[in-house]
Amino acid sequence: MSSSRVRGAILRQQQGSERLIAWVELAVVVTFLLLYSLTPKTFVAPDLAFNLDSSLPSQLLLAVGNEPVPWALGLYFLVAIGGLFQAYSERLLSWRSYSAIVLNFTLLYGLIWSFHMQYQQPPAFYLKAPTLLYVFIFIAIRALRFEARYVLFAGFCAVVGWMLMVLYVLYTDDGEMPLTRDYVNYLTSNSVLLGAEFDKMIVMVLVTSILALAITRARGLLVEAVVETKIANDLARFVPAEVARQVSLDAPELEFGAGKVGEATILFTDIEGFTSLSEKTDPEHLIQRLNRYFSVLSGPIVDWGGTINQFQGDAVLASFNMPISNQQHAVNAIHAALKIQALLRDHDPDFVTRIGINTGKVVGGLVGTSERLSYTVHGDAVNMAARLEQLNKEYGTCILISEECRVQAGDVFAFREVGEVMIRGRSKITRLYTVDA
Known part of the structure; x- marks a missing residue:
């Protein structure tokens, strides 16, 4: 300091x-x-x-x-x-x-x-x-x-x-x-x-x-x-603001090696064709565009009560109801996804992002070593959201929503079923839905 x-x-x-x-x-x-x-x-x-x-x-x-x-x-x-x-x-x-x-x-x-x-x-x-x-x-x-x-x-x-x-x-x-x-x-x-x-x-x-x-x-x-x-x-620049506040208060659930288990809605995004785009753009200009892209994404996520957990290359992992309590986490995650798509069309139409949204049990906490920690969420629900993001390519959609998230969200949106898929590691078929942006 x-x-x-x-x-x-x-x-x-x-x-x-x-x-x-x-x-x-x-x-x-x-x-x-x-x-x-x-x-x-x-x-x-x-x-x-x-x-x-x-x-x-x-x-x-x-x-x-x-x-x-x-x-x-x-x-x-x-x-x-x-x-x-x-x-x-x-x-x-x-x-x-x-x-x-x-x-x-x-x-x-x-x-x-x-x-x-x-x-x-x-x-x-x-x-x-x-x-x-x-x-x-x-x-x-x-x-x-x-x-x-x-x-x-x-x-x-x-x-x-x-x-x-x-x-x-x-x-x-x-x-x-x-x-x-x-x-x-x-x-x-x-x-x-x-x-x-x-x-x-x-x-x-x-x-x-x-x-x-x-x-x-x-x-x-x-x-x-x-x-x-x-x-x-x-610290709030590198971890969620709520996590930084709890760290400053010495909250026991955020001690090294501890975690909090709960239901959350996970939103995972990725840029379509980012590899070819990065090959055609000089690194300095690419970083500037990525930062503008992340700024566009972060606004709706934060506004709807979500928390950005990780920036992974061109991907973003966000959670709703973890660590910040959010009773309408499924509804708010979908609202954020729709707003993200609308903002990208207006601000940077060259960046087409795919979004996967899933609801389920996750564990959130500080991970790493005692000298270097970061906050993130883990669990099958997180893996499922990442898988849904990738499946957008097969179904020609921009937003894919799991059945668990669709049930949690209720009748707030006009959902459209796009298909069924057997996800590796799961014993039953998963129905997939989308909402028109």
């Missing part, structure tokens, strides 16, 4: 995560706006009438000074919208992620800082703001990137930012330090209890450390999951 492919898959996951982070940040800002709009206001609204003696900037500064929270929320909202557009329109770059973390915490702490101005209280007032809890949301959402470095950086910004917020409180008011050791006084006044502020920062460190450790372990699981998904997708 190419490491570049794994990195590419993880990068796509991270791009989706970055978009999710942007939506979460926008949701947080909208929550702030809703909470602010519902909260009773205690500030005195400024007189916004323009004073001819004052400049417009000074009047705006006055308005911001009296009502800083709505301005901070408005700025925060614009930044969140910008981050959302950036997440959808630009490549994922590390420096942008780091810048977004710094900007988010700057705006969040700026919003908290503005509370003491908004509510006309000393700076220590904002240290008790419950808005601080959103810090842990901003740390946690960085875990969506599955990279511990972003979580650690977010935690670092949270701790440093809150430390600066505490220092601002301690060294304002003409150098007086509003400290207390009384917890009740701390809760009922604008004093500062350093132990409480240290507890907040310690919790930030612990939450960051735990998340970073969890992300480090989870990233290993993410890489394993991406690798297994890639392997399953690559």
Whole structure:
């Protein structure tokens, strides 16, 4: 498995995560706006009438000074919208992620800082703001990137930012330090209890450390999951998709040496006159035509619930009801055969294909060695379908259907009996049918 492919898959996951982070940040800002709009206001609204003696900037500064929270929320909202557009329109770059973390915490702490101005209280007032809890949301959402470095950086910004917020409180008011050791006084006044502020920062460190450790372990699981998904997708190119899915789920019936027995309808196709055609066509052009031919065949088979088991030269072996459950397997196999003939007449009339269809017991499973396996079906029903394909030459038909398949299909089609034949290895005569394409 190419490491570049794994990195590419993880990068796509991270791009989706970055978009999710942007939506979460926008949701947080909208929550702030809703909470602010519902909260009773205690500030005195400024007189916004323009004073001819004052400049417009000074009047705006006055308005911001009296009502800083709505301005901070408005700025925060614009930044969140910008981050959302950036997440959808630009490549994922590390420096942008780091810048977004710094900007988010700057705006969040700026919003908290503005509370003491908004509510006309000393700076220590904002240290008790419950808005601080959103810090842990901003740390946690960085875990969506599955990279511990972003979580650690977010935690670092949270701790440093809150430390600066505490220092601002301690060294304002003409150098007086509003400290207390009384917890009740701390809760009922604008004093500062350093132990409480240290507890907040310690919790930030612990939450960051735990998340970073969890992300480090989870990233290993993410890489394993991406690798297994890639392997399953690559495997689906060589074996049926259902088999690849079961292999990825470690299904016991698909273990080496095991198999599943059941009834299935087998469809076998072969190109008429392929040997002479290959002699007249250069190999490169022949391969291109064969690939187009197989593409035409595979469409109806898959659409009607069948599974292509093998490409054998110019022949195709497909099964219905094995390994994918298909209750109308006989009917669907005949529908697929009729569609194949119709498509070939339209797309490549030079390729005339003969089809044999039979219903019976088969065994399906992985065959080969423990180092190299492929999925296929085996049994007398498979041999019979191959024999019917060859008998088309004798009866001048394009589709031959066994009596077992005709009985299983019921009266869905207008079957026409074309003859009876004694198949080698069978003790009774087999009736043969066809349907007009």
